[in-house]
Amino acid sequence: MTDTAPAQAADTPTEATGPAPDHLDGVDLESWGLGTNNATGLSNNKLGMWLFLGSDCLLFGALISTYLLMRHRGTGIGPEDVFDIPFTSVSSFVLLMSSMSMVFAVSSIARGDDQKLRLWLLVTSLLGGTFIAGQVYEFTSFYREGMGYTTNLFSSAFYSLTGFHGVHVSVGIIMLMSLFVLSLTGRLKQDRAETVEIVGLYWHFVDIVWVLIFTIVYLIP
Amino acid sequence: MTVTHEGTADAGYEAATDEARHEHHPSDAQYWKVGLALGLITLLEVGTYFIADPPYDHELAPLLIGSLIFMMVLKFIVIGAYFMHLKFDNRLFRNVFVAGLVLAVGVYLAVLTSFEYWSDRYEADTGSEDAVLVEDGS
Incomplete structure (x- = not known):
């Protein structure tokens, strides 16, 4: 040989x-x-997800740095005029708790407990949905206060950054619901635990990106 | 050099068993503890914001903002290490992710520096959409 x-x-x-x-x-x-x-x-699949997440850091890095450069460039409405920190703090906590429920979903399928898996997948989806609902409410109230997407550079950068994150969360919810349906139809058993783990990696990434956004955008405006 | 299929197979399965040995994921009780710690850090973050609302106008602004950034990084690391299992998984996964992260941080720190984001001049320019254009003579 x-x-x-x-x-x-x-x-x-x-x-x-x-x-x-x-x-x-x-x-x-x-x-x-x-x-x-x-x-x-x-596992190639898991390595592939990590590669994707590593590259996604560059996307969010671009959006965050653009926001930092643009947040005070412009006249009119600014971050201090619109942000509601208590409300966003609750949203952040909800997303953090969804990461918790996701790890329980992963450990449930590793044990072969299908019922618990479905329960935690549903809880994670609901918490993610609550976060998205909060974001829609926040965007709507900002718009009513006169902050549209093209109002100024701050508003464009803010909506682009948080909107892209919201899209990531929404995609995550779709993946979670797909897993829920697969499990319900008996096509997601213990031997496919890695699939849930990979979706979990994506979900936790969305959470850690929000950890950055919450501090950089909201708490240090 | 001569390599046999048998040798490759053994090495592969040795790696697999080694991996399985290192795949010591936390228990549910440990996850609850980590979740509680993350919740407390979030409370501290929000509390820090409200100590001096907003923190950047306070006389202790550098300390408060430094604390917020420290807590942000801490949460990032804890979620990555425990929830994403980077502490327990194969190092290759961590290296792949950290490589992307370091690249992103490096590139965008360079971008911010090239825009003089850290200088007082940038601060003086803020508040006017035309500031950059005027400075460039456009």
Whole structure:
């Protein structure tokens, strides 16, 4: 055999790895995301999600830095005129708690507890929905106070940043509801725990982005 | 160099078992504790804001804003480490994410610096949409 073997192993994992050694008997590698053997021995799907999240940092970095540059450039309405810190604090807390419920969903499917999985997925979706409802209310009240998307540079930067985050949360809710339906129809069992974990990673990322936005945009205006 | 398929297979499964050993996810009770800590930090953040409403006008502004940024970073790290399992998962996942994060922070700090965001001159320019254009002579 030549030294091209590792490349072949990565391309044809089943042939290359063969049956599991005896000491792994009874270990459910698939449920730990280890079924997808490749050169690293890690799950490609999970690595793909981490790569996406790493690249998404650049998107939010651009939006946050644009907001920082534009927030005081412009006349008329500004952050201090419209922000309602107590209201946004409650929204932030709700999103934080949704991260909590998401970890319980992940641990429920890892234990094979389908009912709890569905419960926590539903709770996470509802908390996410509450956050979005709060954002819609906030945007509406800002608009009524005279702050439209094109009112000034601050308003454009603010709506772009928080709006993009809101879209991320909405996409997350769609993914959570999809998992809920899959579980309800019996197509999401313990052997696909990694799927829930990957959606969970996305959901937690949305949460940590809001941690940044809440402090940078709202608390230090 | 000669590499056999058998050798690759063994290495792969060794990596898998090693991974399984390190995949020690927290228990539900630990998650509750982490969640409680995060909730308390959020309360502290909001409390810091209301100590001096708003913090940036207060005589202790640098301290208050520094505290807010510290708590923000702390929450970020705790959520990443425990909820996203970066503390327990394979290091490659953490490295991939941190690489994106460091790149983003580096690039956009450079952008802010190139716009003289940190200088007093930037502060003096604020409040007028035309400030930059006038300065450029446009």
